[in-house]
Amino acid sequence: MYDVAVIGAGIIGTFITRELSKFDLKTIMIDKENDIANGTTKANSAIIHAGYDAKAGTLKGKLNAKGNAMYAHVCEEMDVHFKRIGSFVIASNEEEMESIKELYERGRKNNIPHMKILSQEEVREMEPNLNEEIMGALYAPTAGIVSPWELAVALAENAADHGAEIKLETEVLGIEKNEEGYVIQTNNGEIKAKYIFNCAGVYAQEINEMVAPRTFTIHPRRGQYNILDKSTGNLVNHVIFQAPTKLGKGVLVAPTVHGNLLVGPDAEDLDDKENTATTRDRITFIQKKSRKTTTKIPFGGTITSFAGLRAVSDVGDFIIEEAKDAKGFINVAGIESPGLSAAPAIAEYAIDILKGIIGDLKERKDFNPRRKPVIRFMELSDEEKSEIIKKDARYGRIICRCENITEGEIVDAIHRNAGGRTVDGIKRRSRPGMGRCQGGFCGPRVMEILARELKMDIKEVVKDRKEAYILTEETKQNKSEEARVENLEETKIS
Ligand SMILES: Cc1cc2nc3c(=O)[nH]c(=O)nc-3n(C[C@H](O)[C@H](O)[C@H](O)COP(=O)(O)OP(=O)(O)OC[C@H]3O[C@@H](n4cnc5c(N)ncnc54)[C@H](O)[C@@H]3O)c2cc1C
Structure with a gap:
């Protein structure tokens, strides 16, 4: 027990x-x-x-x-x-300036340290890529x-x-x-x-x-997002929220810890607690909404979109x-x-x-x-890199070319306690597949490593959830190749 x-x-x-x-x-x-x-x-x-x-x-x-x-x-x-990069709540008109002042007062009651209402000039200086119309912002440096x-x-x-x-x-x-x-x-x-x-x-x-x-x-409320390529990750330096209005909270634009740019979410009440699909209309909606913050987001650099469910009570x-x-x-x-x-x-x-x-x-x-x-190969100095490769040659084999992730890091992510068992599990632990090609190149290599290390048939390797198989059966070419070999063997016998 x-x-x-x-x-x-x-x-x-x-x-x-x-x-x-x-x-x-x-x-x-x-x-x-x-x-x-x-x-x-x-x-x-x-x-x-x-x-x-x-x-x-x-x-x-x-x-x-x-x-x-x-x-x-x-x-x-x-x-x-x-x-700890800090956050802004931006205001573009008088009503929104009132709204951020209310948030400031609420923050004071919650004992949030070092908050400040920034002037238009201060906003421009700290975030030059935001829209010119922004009049001010609530700055909270402790956000992360x-x-x-x-x-x-x-x-x-x-x-x-x-x-x-x-x-x-x-x-x-x-x-x-x-x-x-x-x-x-x-x-x-x-x-x-x-x-x-x-x-x-x-x-x-x-x-x-x-x-x-x-x-x-508890009911689910879905929120959808776009994630953009690392080349856009430094468009903003802080988490940028829009001031809440009668119409809702607005969308945020923020860098991620790994240097991508995140844009979203919307809010949509659902009945289905499993529905994490993304939809074209909602993604278009968040893209449009983000223009209130900045018109400089190059959405062509979107590498993926995703959705999560809030547990609203x-x-x-x-x-x-x-x-x-x-x-x-x-x-x-x-x-x-x-x-x-x-x-x-x-x-x-x-x-x-x-x-x-x-x-x-x-x-x-x-x-x-x-x-x-955790050994993160690309964060090591040249000396440390050669030392680690001398000890374990698998750190010398790059598997993910976008994020420069080595075989050594993937094997480590599998064998730790609570290690990854799925392609996305490995992606979330050591990042192969998180880059621009989204696993197009490294996905099959990661599957091979998972199958080898966990001693399983490669067809059993799933993407994320149960039964999300990637390889379902052999291709036509392989089948016809097998038939050709069988015919050859029969020819030999007769
Ligand atoms: C769009 C969106 C944006 C958000 N942004 C932020 C943010 O920026 N900052 C912030 O602080 N918070 C944010 N949140 C909230 C935050 O993500 C959640 O509060 C947090 O992830 C909840 O974690 P959890 O462990 O309660 O739930 P979950 O991560 O959902 O974990 C619950 C687990 O229970 C398991 N489970 C369910 N039923 C069963 C069962 N019958 N048997 C066995 N297992 C079961 C599930 O599989 C799941 O793994 C956001 C949420 C959403 C949806």
């Missing part, structure tokens, strides 16, 4: 599991998908918000500011890039950018290094309460645990209702509490934006609830908060 089961391996589940691994507890993290961070965590704006947006006194307000302050340290421990899926993978790895079990492709289908705790029914057998954290994202309502009456609802705030009439079952639900920013603080808050139920937890003396560093 496990002490704790965490349902969901997104940024919330992985932060909580890593936090639990600091204590003497038998922990398991379960996810229905075949990789860490395959839900909302892989598809969002990746902004660590400063924290001025949420209303004072809400959990969102408290935990965003606290989480933001924790980011630099945790990303350093996890060896994941985090850049991160790679959410890299962080979630790193947290899962650090937790697994300390004995936390990770069970993927394991969908929770039902949960029974008993004297000892809970029995979780999955497509992969039963899992018994004394305590449960429900971190199931858009499905947190369904999981809650397996043990408790309905106390909240009817409560209007994060729901982090023990479920009604279900002792030891803790909901961490309705974690829409700023959920990523608040995630480290959410994990501490959720563990405090557990401590309130079972008393103080025994800390592990051997806990190492640092993940084994």
Whole structure:
């Protein structure tokens, strides 16, 4: 029997599991998908918000500011890039100037440090590519950018290094309460645990209702994005939001930690919790909307588009509490934006609830908060590069020509705890396929390496989700080649 089961391996589940691994507890993290961070965590704006947006006194307000302050340290421990580049909320008319002043006041109530309302001249000086009409901006220097899926993978790895079990492709289908705790029914057998954290994202309502009456609802709200080539990544230096108006929040333009440019999202309420398709009309809409910020985005440099689902609750705030009439079952639900920013603080808050139920937890003396560093070949000096190639020749073979990723980095991404098993899993860990050609050249090489290292048939290698096979059958040429060889053999016999 496990002490704790965490349902969901997104940024919330992985932060909580890593936090639990600091204590003497038998922990398991379960996810229905075949990789860490395959839900909302892989598809969002990746902004660590400063924290001025949420209303004072809400959990969102408290935990965003606290989480933001924790980011630099945790990303350093996890060896994941985090850049505190600051954010602007731009205003193009008097009404929007009023709106950014309101945000400034809200930020002051949330104790957000170093905010400032910038004049038109200051905006131009700091962001020369923005539109001339912009009258001013709210500047929040503590906002940052991160790679959410890299962080979630790193947290899962650090937790697994300390004995936390990770069970993927394991969908929770039902949960029974008993004297000892809970029995979780999955497509992969039963899992018994004394305590449960429900971190199931858009499905947190369904999981809650397996043990408790309905106390909240969650519906998906889709947001779509364009990602542009690295040649446009320095068009802006900060995260640029548009001032909220009666018509909505507007779209953001921001560099990513890896130097691309991100434009989006829109907001569209849906019923389908699996619908992460992108659509032409919505992508055209965000492109048009972005022109309010700058008309200089060369959308011809778009390398891909994607969509993510916000887990919107009817409560209007994060729901982090023990479920009604279900002792030891803790909901961490309705974690829409700023959920990523608040995630480290959410994990501490959720563990405090557990401590309130079972008393103080025994800390592990051997806990190492640092993940084994990742070798990023292109970030090494020439001397370091030749040293590493001498030790392991696979670091001398470039697999991804766009991002210059070596075979050594891909093999490492497969064999770490919580390692990648899919083409996109490898792409999210070490970036082959993230460049301009989007895996057109390196995709087949990555498949070969996955098949070789995991000792599986190459036809079993999937792109991302279960059954997303890339090779389905042999090509006509191969079939006709086989037939020719068979004919030859028959000729020899006769
Ligand atoms: C468009 C968009 C933009 C955003 N931008 C930002 C931003 O810039 N900054 C910010 O702070 N936040 C942002 N957010 C919010 C942020 O992305 C989320 O708060 C965060 O990713 C939520 O993480 P999670 O772990 O709760 O959910 P998820 O990442 O969705 O994880 C839930 C996991 O539960 C698993 N699961 C579900 N049901 C089951 C089941 N039955 N059995 C087993 N496993 C199950 C899923 O497979 C999934 O992996 C944005 C969100 C969206 C959609």
